Amino acid sequence: MSDPLLSVRNLSKRFGGVVANDDISFDIAAGELVSIIGPNGAGKSTLFKTVCGVTPPRSKRGPDSGKVFFRGRDTSGFAAHRMCEAGLALVFQETEPLKGMTALENAAIGALVRTGSFHEALRLGGQALERVELGHRADIMVDELTLAERRRLEIGRALATEPVLLLLDEAMAGLTPTEVQSAVALVQRIAGDGVTVILIEHVLQAVMAVSQRIIVLDRGRKIADGTPSDVVADPAVITAYLGSELSNA
Amino acid sequence: MLADIIENAKTLPRAWWIGILAAVGFTLVYAQTGSPYYQSFLMSLAMYVVLCSSWNIISGFAGYISFGHVAFWGLGAYLTAILINNAAMPWPVALIGAGVITAAFAALISHPLLRLSGVYFAIAMLAMAEAVKVVVSYARPITGGGGGIYLRPLIGVDDAFLMMSLLAIVLVAMIALMMKTRFIQSLLAIRNNETASDSLGIPTARTKMFALVTSAFFPAIAGGIYILNTAFIDPKTAFDISITINTILMTVFGGIGTVLGPVLGPIAFMILSEGLWTNFPFVHKALLGVIIILLVLFLPTGIVPAIRKVFTGRKVARGTP
Ligand SMILES: Nc1ncnc2c1ncn2[C@@H]1O[C@H](COP(=O)(O)OP(=O)(O)OP(=O)(O)O)[C@@H](O)[C@H]1O
Numbered sequence: 001m002s003d004p005l006l007s008v009r010n011l012s013k014r015f016g017g018v019v020a021n022d023d024i025s026f027d028i029a030a031g032e033l034v035s036i037i038g039p040n041g042a043g044k045s046t047l048f049k050t051v052c053g054v055t056p057p058r059s060k061r062g063p064d065s066g067k068v069f070f071r072g073r074d075t076s077g078f079a080a081h082r083m084c085e086a087g088l089a090l091v092f093q094e095t096e097p098l099k100g101m102t103a104l105e106n107a108a109i110g111a112l113v114r115t116g117s118f119h120e121a122l123r124l125g126g127q128a129l130e131r132v133e134l135g136h137r138a139d140i141m142v143d144e145l146t147l148a149e150r151r152r153l154e155i156g157r158a159l160a161t162e163p164v165l166l167l168l169d170e171a172m173a174g175l176t177p178t179e180v181q182s183a184v185a186l187v188q189r190i191a192g193d194g195v196t197v198i199l200i201e202h203v204l205q206a207v208m209a210v211s212q213r214i215i216v217l218d219r220g221r222k223i224a225d226g227t228p229s230d231v232v233a234d235p236a237v238i239t240a241y242l243g244s245e246l247s248n249a
Numbered sequence: 250m251l252a253d254i255i256e257n258a259k260t261l262p263r264a265w266w267i268g269i270l271a272a273v274g275f276t277l278v279y280a281q282t283g284s285p286y287y288q289s290f291l292m293s294l295a296m297y298v299v300l301c302s303s304w305n306i307i308s309g310f311a312g313y314i315s316f317g318h319v320a321f322w323g324l325g326a327y328l329t330a331i332l333i334n335n336a337a338m339p340w341p342v343a344l345i346g347a348g349v350i351t352a353a354f355a356a357l358i359s360h361p362l363l364r365l366s367g368v369y370f371a372i373a374m375l376a377m378a379e380a381v382k383v384v385v386s387y388a389r390p391i392t393g394g395g396g397g398i399y400l401r402p403l404i405g406v407d408d409a410f411l412m413m414s415l416l417a418i419v420l421v422a423m424i425a426l427m428m429k430t431r432f433i434q435s436l437l438a439i440r441n442n443e444t445a446s447d448s449l450g451i452p453t454a455r456t457k458m459f460a461l462v463t464s465a466f467f468p469a470i471a472g473g474i475y476i477l478n479t480a481f482i483d484p485k486t487a488f489d490i491s492i493t494i495n496t497i498l499m500t501v502f503g504g505i506g507t508v509l510g511p512v513l514g515p516i517a518f519m520i521l522s523e524g525l526w527t528n529f530p531f532v533h534k535a536l537l538g539v540i541i542i543l544l545v546l547f548l549p550t551g552i553v554p555a556i557r558k559v560f561t562g563r564k565v566a567r568g569t570p
């Protein structure tokens with residue numbers, strides 16, 4: 001097997017007394033479409049942010065211990081903009097579009113990492129908007145977009161950075177079932193274009209539909225890693241979910 | 250960058266070109282024919298356009314509100330005088346030298362200060378300006394200490410007006426042409442959400458440093474022109490916090506984060522305050538205060554966005570000049 005695209009080795013991250021990520025290891029091969037699931041507070045978002053170099057504090061943004069290798073390079077502790085340059089894009093769980101700008105300008109900001117010219121960035125941003133089917137909304141101020149459109153704009157803006165690996169943190173949260181369906185189709189299209197994708201998702205319908213592989217986190221630890229059918233049958237996963245999500249689902 | 254600027258020049262509305270040419274033409278003619286009283290008034294006005302437009306780069310576009318802007322102006326004035334008195338430089342060289350040294354100073358302080366945000370950055374800049382004032386006050390052998398620094402008078406008010414006005418025009422035109430470039434668009438993104446900008450590939454620390462450096466260079470030149478004309482400055486004047494306060498008030502008054510706000514703000518503000526002073530000499534400050542409060546209440550985003558709203562019927566993206 002060739003080198004993995006992303007390799008996370010014994011990664012740990014603490015916030016004060018909270019161990020948000022505890023000795024997590026996994027590899028992602030180029031072309032895979034993987035989901036990460038787990039109860040609230042399991043450490044999923046922290047894992048994404050630590051890999052991307054955006055966890056606070058800024059002075060120590062990488063893992064506390066362990067390493068991250070991306071495209072064969074040790075990128076542990078790289079600043080987020082360097083990870084982006086290297087081809088990694090993250091769509092945050094909590095982020096919002098850049099306000100006071102149009103959808104196109106938002107996408108163009110993403111493209112600026114690939115070109116020094118803002119006019120060229122606008123052209124590339126326009127193409128990215130087409131990819132997420134927002135071409136017709138290019139000149140709309142982001143404040144006027146619907147939630148589903150904003151989510152797609154965030155994905156489009158990430159695509160404008162021309163990533164080889166795209167991390168999507170709950171990009172489908174709060175969408176209607178129809179909107180989830182088209183978001184799933186979008187993710188599959190992106191993966192079909194050759195982008196490796198890792199999803200964090202609570203919408204299990206979406207997870208089961210798209211993923212070739214599922215990684216399960218619980219209280220900071222990786223408790224399962226396998227095909228969707230293996231993972232749902234795993235006793236540890238069932239226990240973790242019965243303890244939280246499924247009980248109130 | 251250059252390709253963007255050329256593209257922006259092609260699409261800049263004709264009214265802009267007419268405005269720039271008219272301002273240059275007026276400056277050239279008025280420097281020859283105007284009365285010293287009004288030349289001096291217009292020089293102050295141009296100086297505030299420079300202070301406001303440059304403050305607007307770091308504080309309006311990047312969103313890092315600074316309460317220490319006067320430091321760059323004061324440093325520019327002092328350094329110009331020091332380079333002439335102690336290094337025997339011709340004044341144009343000293344002027345540019347003062348701008349470059351002040352910009353280098355801004356680069357130096359940007360690393361620790363621009364890690365702070367919000368009110369912490371504002372206070373740190375205030376403290377920086379006070380610290381510079383203290384250092385200048387105590388470095389008596391070079392700066393003359395609290396007694397101030399003297400210079401032989403080198404340019405008259407006509408030439409000072411000419412230079413200050415051209416400096417203001419160059420700065421405003423430059424910003425208008427740079428709105429749709431990677432630099433200013435990155436600043437706007439940083440103001441919106443710095444973490445998101447970082448993850449979208451914007452080297453935020455470097456971009457903010459460049460913003461502070463640009464923001465420091467122009468007021469330093471303005472300070473230099475000021476002292477070339479007045480031939481004297483002391484620490485109390487050079488680092489007077491009311492200059493920073495006026496700069497902030499005028500910019501907010503005109504429209505923070507816009508290109509024309511820092512131009513219209515000082516014009517409206519200074520005409521108003523001059524008019525009030527001549528007509529109501531005893532209560533002009535109180536009246537000005539009342540007017541400022543009313544404006545903040547009724548035009549919270551400033552003049553430029555309000556005018557734009559009237560014309561377009563809706564808010565316009567920040568990126569438009
Ligand atoms: N910046 C932070 N400072 C302190 N604690 C944090 C910080 N970010 C996350 N945590 C803590 O780390 C743990 C993991 O949080 P994280 O957001 O990674 O979970 P998650 O799996 O993404 O949860 P959710 O499904 O709710 O999004 C939680 O206990 C959280 O409170």
Ligand SMILES: [Mg+2]
Binds near residue numbers: 045093169
């Ligand atoms: Mg999360």
